[in-house]
Amino acid sequence: MSQTSVVVHPDADAMAQATAARLIVRLIDAQSHRGTASVVLTGGRGAAAIYAAVRDSPARDAVDWSKVDLWWGDERFLPSGDPERNETQARAALLDAVPLDPARVHPMPASDGPDGDDPEAAAGRYSDELALAGRAGSPSLPPFDLVLLGVGEDGHIASVFPEHPAAYDTRTVTAVRGAPKPPPVRITLTQVAINTATEVWLIAAGAGKAGAVGLAMAGGGPVQLPAAGVQGLERTLWLLDREAARDVSPRLRSLR
Ligand SMILES: O=C(O)[C@H](O)[C@@H](O)[C@H](O)[C@H](O)COP(=O)(O)O
Numbered sequence: 010m011s012q013t014s015v016v017v018h019p020d021a022d023a024m025a026q027a028t029a030a031r032l033i034v035r036l037i038d039a040q041s042h043r044g045t046a047s048v049v050l051t052g053g054r055g056a057a058a059i060y061a062a063v064r065d066s067p068a069r070d071a072v073d074w075s076k077v078d079l080w081w082g083d084e085r086f087l088p089s090g091d092p093e094r095n096e097t098q099a100r101a102a103l104l105d106a107v108p109l110d111p112a113r114v115h116p117m118p119a120s121d122g123p124d125g126d127d128p129e130a131a132a133g134r135y136s137d138e139l140a141l142a143g144r145a146g147s148p149s150l151p152p153f154d155l156v157l158l159g160v161g162e163d164g165h166i167a168s169v170f171p172e173h174p175a176a177y178d179t180r181t182v183t184a185v186r187g188a189p190k191p192p193p194v195r196i197t198l199t200q201v202a203i204n205t206a207t208e209v210w211l212i213a214a215g216a217g218k219a220g221a222v223g224l225a226m227a228g229g230g231p232v233q234l235p236a237a238g239v240q241g242l243e244r245t246l247w248l249l250d251r252e253a254a255r256d257v258s259p260r261l262r263s264l265r
Contacts, residue, residue, distance in 0.1 A: 011240045011241050011242060011243060011244060011245050012243065012244050012245070013240065013244075013245040013246075013247070014244070014245070014246050014247070015226070015246075015247040015249065015254070015257060015261045015262050016246065016247070016248055016249065016262075017249050017250070017251055017254040017257070017262045018248070018249065018250050018251070019250070019251060020214075020250050020251065021055070021058065021214035021215065021250045022058070023250070024055075024212065024214055024248055024249065024250045025055070025058035025059050025061075025062045025214075026062050027248075028059045028062075028210070028212060028248050029059050029060075029062030029063040029066055030062075030066065030068065031210075031248075032048075032059065032063055032155070032157075033063060033066060033068050033069060033071065033072060035154065035155055035208070036048065036072045036077060036154075037071055037072055039154040039155075040072070040073055040076055040077075043152075044076060045076045045077070045078060045113075046072075046076065046077050046078070046154050046155075047077075047078040047080070047151055047152055047153050047154050047155075048077065048078070048079055048080070048153070048154060048155045048156075048157065049079075049080045049081065049082045049153050049155065049156040049157065049198065049203075049206065050079060050080070050081050050082065050095070050099050050157055051081075051082045051083065051095065051156075051157050051158050051159050051166075051167060052083065052084075052085070052095030052098060052099075052159065053095075053159035054159075055159045055212045055213070055214055056095075056099075056157060056159050056212065057098055057099075057102045059157070059212070060099055060102035060103035060104075061102045061103065063103050064102060064103045064106045064107070069107065072107075074107040074108045074109050074110075075108055075109065075110045075113075076110070076113075077109060077110075077113060078113045078115070078142075078151065079104070079109065079113065079114045079115060080115045080139070080151075080153070081095060081096065081099075081115070081116060081117045081198075082156055082157070082158060082166075082167040082197065082198045082203065083095065083117070083167035083168035083169075083185075083195055083196060083197035083198065084096060084116070084117035084118075084168075084195060084196050084197075085192045085194075085195055086119075086120050086126075086128045086131065086184075086192070086194040086195055086196055087119065087120055087192060088119055088120050088121040089119035089121055089122065090119075091119075093192060094119065096116040096117070115135075115138060115139075115142075117131070117135050117196045118131035118134050118135060118196070119131075120194075128184035128185070128186070128194050128195070128196055129184045131184070131196055132182045132183050132184040132196045133182070135182045135196060136149070136180065136181050136182040139151060139181060139182065139202075140181075149181050149202075150181060150202060150205050152207070153205060153206035153207065154206070154207050154208065155206060155207065155208045155209075155210060156198075156203050156206040156208070156209045156210070156239075156241070157210050157212070158203070158209065158210065158211050158212065158236070158239065159211075159212055159213070160211050160212065160213040160218055160221055160222065160225075160236045160253075161190060161218075161221065161236075162217045162218060162220070162221060163189065163221060164221035164224065164225060164229065164233070164234035164235060164236045164237070165189075165190070165235050165236070166200075166203070166211065166235050166236045166239055167197045167198055167203065167235075168185045168188055168190075168195035168196070168197035169185075169197055169199065169200060169235040169238075170185070170188055170189055170190070170235065171232070171233055171234060171235060172232060172233065173185065173187075173188075175197055175199060176200070176231065176232040176235055176238070177232065178199045178201070179199070179201055180199060180201070181198065181199060181201060181202040182196065182197070182198055182199065182202065183196070183197060183199055184196055185197055200231060200235060200238045200239050203239045204238075204239055204240060204241075204242075205242070206241050206242065207241055207242050207243050207244070208241040208243060208244040208245070208246065209239050209240055209241040209244075209245050209246070210245075210246045210248055211225075211236055211239070211245070211246070211247050211248065212248045212249075213247070213248075213249050213250075213253040214249065214250040214252065214253050215250070215252050215253055216252040216253070216255065218249075218252075218253040219252060219253050219254070219255040219256050220256065221234065221236060222236075222247070222249060222253050222254065222256065222257060223255070223256025223257060224237070224256075225237040226247075226256075226257050226258065226261060227256075
């Protein structure tokens with residue numbers, strides 16, 4: 010049974026700093042148990058602030074970065090190196106500053122990759138890559154210690170947008186066309202894949218997120234509000250600032 014916790018931080022910067030510290034500890038703990046750690050990254054401003062805080066943390070080198078497996082929860086389907094790609098932004102904020110094993114870093118295909126500008130084929134390729142890394146008995150996905158998700162103002166997570174086909178998709182990876190958040194063409198893990206993770210952390214800062222966060226807490230549906238449709242097998246953490254937590258019942262909060 011997944012345990013859900015809501016942590017409210019004074020502001021967006023405090024949330025980024027505290028979540029960076031939390032992420033470092035999560036990686037260390039996972040490695041102490043299994044020797045490796047597996048994290049699924051997301052895009053957006055909130056995630057980028059967390060990555061930069063990890064980069065700048067004195068504690069970052071307590072992680073054995075050579076034993077971290079990095080996947081992406083979603084990607085903007087653009088040419089490799091495009092500044093708008095989540096991979097490009099993660100590399101600039103953190104990945105290029107730590108000694109990762111390139112064989113353990115798994116970006117989603119780019120639109121100038123082997124599948125050209127066919128996002129469905131690219132999604133299938135990533136699904137195959139995940140399956141190759143899959144555990145015996147759980148053939149389609151590797152173990153995810155943590156999936157990190159930003160929450161959109163409309164309640165989307167990764168590139169699963171409200172009422173879009175991806176919210177109904179039972180595969181592990183799917184292509185997205187007509188995304189309301191530009192760029193319109195994307196690749197995303199589905200809620201089915203996300204929900205195999207040991208922990209899922211949802212990050213949201215700013216008053217613009219308060220409506221979606223409040224609705225998710227109040228029992229919104231997974232299709233109308235994709236953020237309400239994800240949870241970790243063991244733990245689901247909502248990491249908010251005060252503005253994004255405006256509509257969250259005080260009984261659900263633990264203020265930091
Ligand atoms: O491709 C993307 O943009 C992200 O994967 C997306 O899911 C993001 O995490 C949310 O939209 C929150 O973004 P902000 O943190 O910038 O509000």
